[in-house]
Amino acid sequence: MNNEYKLTKFVQAAGCAAKMGPGDLKQTLCNLNNKDEQVLVGFDTSDDAGVFQIDENLALVQTVDFITPVVDDPYVYGQIAAANSLSDIFAMGAEVKTALNIVGFDKTNIAKDALALILKGGNDKIRECGGVLLGGHTIETPEMYYGLSVTGVINPKEIIRNNSAKAGDVLILTKPLGMGILTTAIKRDLIDLNLTKHCAQIMASLNYIASKIMRKYKVSSCTDITGFGLLGHAFECINENISFCISSNEVPFVKEAYDLAKNGVLPGGSKRNIKFMEDKVLYKDGLDDTIKAILCDAQTSGGLLIAMNKDDAKEFVKELEDFSFGYAKIIAEVIPRGKKEIIIS
Template sequence: MDLAEIVKDITQMPNENVVVGFETSDDGGVFRLTDDLNLVQTADFITPVIDDPFLFGKVAAANSLSDIYAMGGRPLTALNLCCFPSRGIDKQFLAEILRGGLETLNQAGAVLLGGHTVKDDELKYGLAVTGIAKTSEIKRNSTAQAGDILVLTKLIGTGVIVHGKKLGLISDEIVRKVCLNMARLNEVASRLMVEYNASAATDISGFGLAEHAWEVARASKVGIRLYANEIPHYPESLDMIAKGVRMGMTESNQQAVGDNIEFEEGISPVMQELFFDPQTSGGLFISISKERAESLLNALHQQGVKEAKIIGEVFGSEKPKIEVVGGKIKN
């Protein structure tokens, strides 16, 4: 469903305190409270990515919190969003989901204030999260600058790995390893990108790397060049794609980007498809000046974000676009 098409003719009353609305498809909305302090709000929920209810709760909570971190904010409060079947699932199973979500909220220093539950045939869980951000620390997806370097802080390929497990093509051990990584908060990456004054940021989630990069390019009116050989990914993800594993959202992600992305000759179809694989609780996609990029990367590695890599660069372009090339990025 194309929500942008649905809401395109809906206008809301203007408000001078809206700092970031939905016009650029950013990760969260930002509302000015004072000259230096802003409210950041977001909501997200997902279907299960693993049979372990506690770990699923942790992943879902981390996924919801990620939008606040992508905006440069700090989460304060949250509300549970629960779509639970009325029969067929043990109540203790549902309680474990909520317990996992609460543990991740506690880890983030946020407070659970309540929530809302509806009956649904398909189980879903997530959070509505409220945070704060200083005006000088807000990160948008619309402010990437030509000459910036692009950093990605987590591996991609979660979608096909989770789906591969449902098809019996991948082990429980690998899926658990991937889900533990999904459950890792983007708090450190967020704090460091603010400290090193990144130009722009977003997180990589259901739209996949290509579409989220396209949102940044389009909103910032720039070109983005990504280096296929530098993209951090789970090795098993390429194996799953090669075996024909494909998420339902992959095609819609490809259609959303359309001909605004160009792959250099020689990049395999399997690697190309990885760019559109929908992610859950993915890393931050950070645009930062060339002068500060290496310092940010070193700080990320030193503070435990070991998977972070420089994956591309921003360049001036009359028409926003994405280029995916082979080779290595030049320092």
């Protein structure tokens, strides 16, 4: 990895840890109206992308996302930012078609040749999943950020929503947690190059293959785990009939994140998530506070959280093993509505 550009040293928060908190965001959006008969999925259900119907067999799936640097290598940062943006399309079960770059360039601290590497990293990820870059827009900003506006397509009958899980389903998580903690540690020079590379590989890996494989099965719901953490995004997936019972022992995370979090290495976004979720979760007695922090950790380019029946889930995890760094696991059961929306055992 090329760390000479020190990208992470010139931003206050790394990646999706810079995201506005879920409570503040909900209040901000409450007066906006997107009602239209062709809008199949709007922002009222906090789904991963919007869906606009063209005809009975075709709908556009649209999303936008951008992040500050999470690693110091420009090319790898571009890959991760693009993977993070593209993921919303995959969570809906759609195919990526086109993308536009969104760039805020910090010319005071970052050399212009770094920007070329960032954009190349992003373009390589767009092409990896069959998409095409059409252009973009760049402005000068006090802090660097990069991401994509992405358009995908789907048959309207095949849309996978985030809030349609059913009692009896299980939940699969396809990537490990801990990226908010670990990218904060990268920014503070607290971890070695090998661990940095491992984290970068996980974040730069597309959810494309996981999305393609899951469509072979009968999936009830899907979302991706990013800035609101596992529990925050899981909360967005719950409808009035169900609760999620998550086994804390089954949730995969990069093991080095535990000691870092225990020693106070936690981004501001994760702290906001912990506070937002505190009255929405029933934790088992004696659950380690560090594990609670990891469950709420703000992820960048995290995995998919998929609901399907248990037998299919076992086969899916086996099929995905070679594409998930061995981290994909069944982590929870969907149960009839309990005392809280989320129960941690």
